[in-house]
Amino acid sequence: MIDATGFRQTAVYIDTRGDEWIDTIDRSGDINREIKLSPEEIIQKCLETGIVGLGGATFPSHVKLTVPAGKRCDLLIINGAECEPYLTSDHRLMLEKGEEILTGTTILMKALRVTKAYIGIENNKKDAIGHITKLAEGFPGITVYALKVKYPQGAEKQLIKALTKREVPSGKLPLDVNAVVHNVGTAFAVYEAVQKNKPLFERVVTITGKSVPKPGNYFVRTGTPVRFLIEAAGGIPENTGKILSGGPMMGKAVSNPDIPVVKGTSGIVLIPADESLRNEMMPCIRCAKCVMACPLHLEPYLLMTLSEKGDFERAGRERITDCMECGSCSYTCPADRPLLDYIRLGKSTVIKMARKQMIK
Amino acid sequence: MGHTIIITVISLSLLALLAAVILYFIAQKFKVYEDPRIDEVQALLPAANCGGCGFAGCRNFAEALVKAETFDGLNCPVGGAPVMAEAAQALGKEAPVVDPLVAVLLCNGTPEQRPRTSVYDGVPDCRIAHNLYIGETDCSYGCLGKGDCVTACTFGAIYMSKETSLPVIIDDKCVACGNCVKACPRNIIELRKKAKKDRKIYVACSNCDKGGPARRACKVACIACTKCVKVCKFDAITIENNLAYIDALKCTFCRKCATECPTGSILEINFPPKKPAPEAQNETIKVNPEV
Structure with a gap:
């Protein structure tokens, strides 16, 4: 099987001829709000049903739900701010499955043993804010907050800061500021797993782009080739230059539309040819726009130069591993310098070096 | 006027002399002994500083050659056999034959x-x-x-x-x-x-x-x-x-x-x-x- 980067990976091929459902999966549309399982059972269930973070990073949820000894968690944050521009999968899910998401949130609260949960939704989704706020009245402990529309707002650390003014220190996890963040998609998946006994094999994928005939959100099973999705949305328009897996900022161009949808595929964006090519790289003019843009207060121009010249030890000291690859620096650079490309290279090299040292 | 010039010249000369004496003793005290053969061997090497030998540069390699008991595993790919033979001769050792x-x-x-x-x-x-x-x-x-x-x-x-x-x-x-x-x-x-x-x-x-x-x-x-x-x-x-x-x-x-x-x-x-x-x-x- 070819993955999104084109490299061959070992995969399980499932030959399906129609659907057969086992009896334990509740396929009715009824909403079940009563939580019967204990916190431990909920975490076990998340592990069994393969729940991962559906924001895009696919971090296993049961790990996030297990608070290690010595750490304390007093707040659950549900991320309803869309991760990237163009994507609307979380927005749609909130409008259509609001009650399920809120029940899922309650389940997550129980698993974490917290009494407070915030749902952060960006201000451009007024309908979702209204809808969820209304529904949340029936769920104790859940508050909905409207957030400023900006990128990156849906990133874990940014969201925590926006909602609680707590800042996650460099190299630390949200748990170090006593919070845990989950995506709305994950909350929905947890609801389905715990209340309906359904493993995670479906997710909402946004298919969009300026020239896509029928852009929209599709409920897709993992493993579906991206080609089918694009056909469902009206086929590949003639002037398409790039197919991105993920959003326009962090998404990666795929070299082959036959790659499968995976649990982390939040969107497929088709970019027209005239917008997809890069401009010519110019010399850095030291305007420091990238420094201003960096949400993690790094110095992208410096990290790029260090990676380019191969001084990875210094790059590590300049905290290159804190970079979350949001792409704001490359986007804002007036000289069209490929900051993120080099930072990614440096970051992966620094992580590899650190691993080698650990083995020693 | 002439008086000032004489005083300046004398005092500065004395100061310079003093500094020279101090520096001489410090240089003697902290002298680092370097094998003169290192310079000799380095002169024979191609000075490409490419790192092909596995050392940081030609000087580093020359140090390694002088220190080494035998030349096994040490080879300058740039100079090849002739350079290694010369280096071996200078150090009185034998260079193994390494295929280019x-x-x-x-x-x-x-x-x-x-x-x-x-x-x-x-x-x-x-x-x-x-x-x-x-x-x-x-x-x-x-x-x-x-x-x-x-x-x-x-x-x-x-x-x-x-x-x-x-x-x-x-x-x-x-x-x-x-x-x-x-x-x-x-x-x-x-x-x-x-x-x-x-x-x-x-x-x-x-x-x-x-x-x-x-x-x-x-x-x-x-x-x-x-x-x-x-x-x-x-x-x-x-x-x-x-x-x-x-x-x-x-x-x-x-x-x-x-x-x-x-x-x-x-x-x-x-x-x-x-x-x-x-x-x-x-x-x-x-x-x-x-x-």
């Missing part, structure tokens, strides 16, 4: 043989392209063609060929320092034993996929059909991970494997043309133009 090596590219995926399936318009840097995705072709092992090896080579022995989009290694200039081997993110440059008249016979492919996908990605890929292994009388060819490898130490340049190879992934370079040319043998000699 030359870099070869284990990929022959020209655009005709290996169709381009996508366009990469990012930074022209192999490391970044490799980090990002499979590359412009369907082969995840082959040359990315962005020229990291050309940048890494301090001897000007590699250039990118416009026709083949592959790097070309100039045998006469290559000193086998190994910088290109380290620079290549796909590890497809190998240092092989240099044969007389720069003759080379090797499997110009690094694709570890099975025959089908390998052949689909590139017409001249090694498909691990084992024909070459069977035809080789000297046990010089082995197949590992769906890829054939010719051991340069065992190979006798009989060229039977190249004739047998159905995809033409075994290259023979700098051989005189064969007398009769039956069938499609010429196809196997699709070679980067040698300079």
Whole structure:
């Protein structure tokens, strides 16, 4: 099987001829709000049903739900701010499955043993804010907050800061500021797993782009080739230059539309040819726009130069591993310098070096 | 007026004298003894500072040579046997005979043989392209063609060929320092034993996929059909991970494997043309133009 980067990976091929459902999966549309399982059972269930973070990073949820000894968690944050521009999968899910998401949130609260949960939704989704706020009245402990529309707002650390003014220190996890963040998609998946006994094999994928005939959100099973999705949305328009897996900022161009949808595929964006090519790289003019843009207060121009010249030890000291690859620096650079490309290279090299040292 | 000048000259001279005396004693006290032979040996070395010997530079290597009991494992690839012999003579030791090596590219995926399936318009840097995705072709092992090896080579022995989009290694200039081997993110440059008249016979492919996908990605890929292994009388060819490898130490340049190879992934370079040319043998000699 070819993955999104084109490299061959070992995969399980499932030959399906129609659907057969086992009896334990509740396929009715009824909403079940009563939580019967204990916190431990909920975490076990998340592990069994393969729940991962559906924001895009696919971090296993049961790990996030297990608070290690010595750490304390007093707040659950549900991320309803869309991760990237163009994507609307979380927005749609909130409008259509609001009650399920809120029940899922309650389940997550129980698993974490917290009494407070915030749902952060960006201000451009007024309908979702209204809808969820209304529904949340029936769920104790859940508050909905409207957030400023900006990128990156849906990133874990940014969201925590926006909602609680707590800042996650460099190299630390949200748990170090006593919070845990989950995506709305994950909350929905947890609801389905715990209340309906359904493993995670479906997710909402946004298919969009300026020239896509029928852009929209599709409920897709993992493993579906991206080609089918694009056909469902009206086929590949003639002037398409790039197919991105993920959003326009962090998404990666795929070299082959036959790659499968995976649990982390939040969107497929088709970019027209005239917008997809890069401009010519110019010399850095030291305007420091990238420094201003960096949400993690790094110095992208410096990290790029260090990676380019191969001084990875210094790059590590300049905290290159804190970079979350949001792409704001490359986007804002007036000289069209490929900051993120080099930072990614440096970051992966620094992580590899650190691993080698650990083995020693 | 004249008075002031005299006082100034005298006081400054005294100060200088004092400083000179202090500096002299400090220099004596903190003198670092350096073996004079290090300078001697360093003068013999080529001063390329390429790092091909595995040391930080020529000075570092000279220190290692002076310290070493025997010359085993120490070799200057740039200077080769003559330089090592001179160094050995200067130090009264013996230099082991080390075969000179030359870099070869284990990929022959020209655009005709290996169709381009996508366009990469990012930074022209192999490391970044490799980090990002499979590359412009369907082969995840082959040359990315962005020229990291050309940048890494301090001897000007590699250039990118416009026709083949592959790097070309100039045998006469290559000193086998190994910088290109380290620079290549796909590890497809190998240092092989240099044969007389720069003759080379090797499997110009690094694709570890099975025959089908390998052949689909590139017409001249090694498909691990084992024909070459069977035809080789000297046990010089082995197949590992769906890829054939010719051991340069065992190979006798009989060229039977190249004739047998159905995809033409075994290259023979700098051989005189064969007398009769039956069938499609010429196809196997699709070679980067040698300079």
